[in-house]
Amino acid sequence: MPDHAATRVHLVDDNDGFRESTAWLLETAGFEVESYPSAGAFLESRGERPPPGTVECLVSDIRMPQMSGVQLQEELRRRGDAIPLVFVTAHGDVPLAVEAMRKGAANFLEKPFGDEVLVDAINAALARVRGASEALARLSPRERQVLDLVVASKPNKIIADILGISIKTVELHRANMMNKLGVRSLPDLMKVALGHG
Template sequence: MAVEAVPGAIPPTAIVYVIDDDESARQSLEFLLDVAGIRVRSFGSADAFLAASPPLDGACIVTDVRMPGTGGIELAEALKARAEAVPVIVVTGHADVPLAIQAMKAGVTDFIEKPFDDEAMLRAIRGALARRADGDAAAAERRQVAERIAALSGRERDVMEGLVAGKANKAIAFDLDISARTVEVYRANLMIKMQARTLSDLVRMVTVATMA
């Protein structure tokens, strides 16, 4: 079965890492997220966060832009360099256009100015977590489909390519120089291996597997 997720839904395993050297700001965000039913863990600095190296699956980071040591944008750049696809929301009390441009180039998901509205912050966090969950589910499905395709024999893959191209069994048989009956056998086998119930289901799977 393909991995299924409700679009825009936040999984219960989602977590927000709050990174801020201001203790009162950390506690305020922790309280806000606790009340909203979102798991949260805080760090007093980006360096402490990097040293702890917590799991980033299903995570979102909310960080202040200016902190002693590594700043919020530098943190986003470090994560981007590691190819970590975790969304980063940067909070700042000193917003300007060059800073915003620098943040976006670093891969920052959102840029929020202080003082911020609680609901605006929650919308940004929920949106980032939901998009992350959707992306994770899509990546998991691509892996599953790729594994199924890898399990096909060479001839089954040839038949599948013909089917996905919209060719009839007889046309595939002619192209492969085999009988239409043999194509039917390969077709039945590959549909089972791909766990595809219909031809449109098979086409969708192959499309998913080829997505970047």
């Protein structure tokens, strides 16, 4: 089992009993857990970023009043918050699961599920985040600047102007960066940059 040091799981579910028992399970498994009765309560808490070195995962019910899990996922995406997301639901819904996964969810579990199934899903999501962080750490400071501007949807010419370098140099940094990150396409690059790689 991976080291859970500096690992925080945010649990969002409107079912008090499920939320309490799942929080206990995750704490027993070694995670730091913060739980919320609604997507809105979780979003209110997202003003403060975790301390450096903290790795996070969000476990959320997909069907909740006021704001659904999919709406929460869309709002996080709109804010540029790349926290990995594991959905849980008591209502197996294949089209909903496909939509959630297409939008970047790490996993989709149908209740009831075994304790180890949830712990394994969280560990897999966290391993991807850690892997992406390690890959990003291999970039040079200039490659990281280029990556940040690529993620911000800036074209090469604008990146060159902002950084005061030639377009050819931007292209070289992009090629080196993609090689170091082991990606071949812009969508794959975005996934790694946003922690879904």
